[in-house]
Amino acid sequence: MKRRSLLRAALAGTFATALTAGLVAPAYAAYPERPITMIVPWGAGGGTDAVARFIASELEKDLKQPINVVNRTGGSGVVGHTAISSAAPDGYTIGLITVEIAMMKHVGLTTLGPDGFTPIGLVNYDPTALFVASDSKIKDVKDLLEQAKANPGKLKASGTGQGGIWHLGLAGMLVDAKLPGNAVGWVPSQGAAPGLQDLVAGGIELAACSLPEARSLVEAGKVRPLKDVTGSNWTTGAWRGVAGPKGLPADVTAKLEASVKKAYESKAYQDFLKSRGFGAQYADAKGFGEFMAKEDKSKGEVMKAVGIAK
Numbered sequence: 294m295k296r297r298s299l300l301r302a303a304l305a306g307t308f309a310t311a312l313t314a315g316l317v318a319p320a321y322a323a324y325p326e327r328p329i330t331m332i333v334p335w336g337a338g339g340g341t342d343a344v345a346r347f348i349a350s351e352l353e354k355d356l357k358q359p360i361n362v363v364n365r366t367g368g369s370g371v372v373g374h375t376a377i378s379s380a381a382p383d384g385y386t387i388g389l390i391t392v393e394i395a396m397m398k399h400v401g402l403t404t405l406g407p408d409g410f411t412p413i414g415l416v417n418y419d420p421t422a423l424f425v426a427s428d429s430k431i432k433d434v435k436d437l438l439e440q441a442k443a444n445p446g447k448l449k450a451s452g453t454g455q456g457g458i459w460h461l462g463l464a465g466m467l468v469d470a471k472l473p474g475n476a477v478g479w480v481p482s483q484g485a486a487p488g489l490q491d492l493v494a495g496g497i498e499l500a501a502c503s504l505p506e507a508r509s510l511v512e513a514g515k516v517r518p519l520k521d522v523t524g525s526n527w528t529t530g531a532w533r534g535v536a537g538p539k540g541l542p543a544d545v546t547a548k549l550e551a552s553v554k555k556a557y558e559s560k561a562y563q564d565f566l567k568s569r570g571f572g573a574q575y576a577d578a579k580g581f582g583e584f585m586a587k588e589d590k591s592k593g594e595v596m597k598a599v600g601i602a603k
Contacts, residue, residue, distance in 0.1 A: 332388035369397065382541045415574060424518050435522050480496075503530065
């Protein structure tokens with residue numbers, strides 16, 4: 294017994310010496326070895342929640358671990374985005390961040406911006422579209438800009454609250470056309486649906502939102518989208534992407550990036566986007582980081598132009 298104990302001690306000492314010398318490597322479980330939490334900064338049942346849950350289900354298949362989707366709402370997106378950013382950078386808490394992260398700090402809601410995350414992949418982009426009533430005399434975007442220039446503030450638009458993404462989409466287009474950001478007056482609403490209903494009722498002349506949000510009214514012949522014939526390259530819209538806390542290890546980021554790309558390219562996810570009318574756009578970790586940096590800059594400039602940046 295004493296001889297066996299001495300042998301085990303000698304072997305243990307030899308292994309420890311080799312480990313210290315770098316001759317052997319310790320055994321680590323491959324990531325992920327336990328369930329992952331995906332935080333959604335918006336409520337259950339909405340578009341962002343639907344995208345998050347679909348992506349999560351695809352990631353589960355590839356990563357072989359449960360992905361628990363948790364809705365952390367409040368503060369116009371601040372609560373959920375902060376929860377993602379402040380989580381331990383170990384890959385076991387990630388989130389679906391949205392365009393608001395490029396907007397919130399500019400209005401003083403938080404100091405958190407896109408640089409507070411490790412980007413993993415952009416999975417959706419819905420550009421701003423402009424709609425008028427089916428019998429409107431405004432023919433296209435060029436006609437809209439001409440009327441806004443001739444009578445600043447006379448035309449009224451809606452589709453979200455003051456400073457919301459669709460407001461900035463319209464204001465950014467006006468600024469890009471060398472007009473004041475308020476050349477078309479903005480009527481705050483609780484979202485695209487009430488804004489579109491106000492358009493149909495004749496209370497406003499223009500609604501700004503995504504194509505999916507107006508699809509049923511377009512199909513019913515009550516509203517029509519404006520065609521852009523100005524040649525402008527200006528574009529903005531709502532987007533969603535997977536990210537983790539800042540400082541995520543490179544190997545974990547690479548594993549998640551590959552899995553998100555696989556999920557995005559799956560037939561199931563592409564069919565889901567088409568069924569909802571969501572825009573299909575992907576960017577890898579590097580591209581998503583660059584995309585967010587540009588969004589942060591452009592959103593800040595437009596918000597300053599319309600007088601809502603602090």
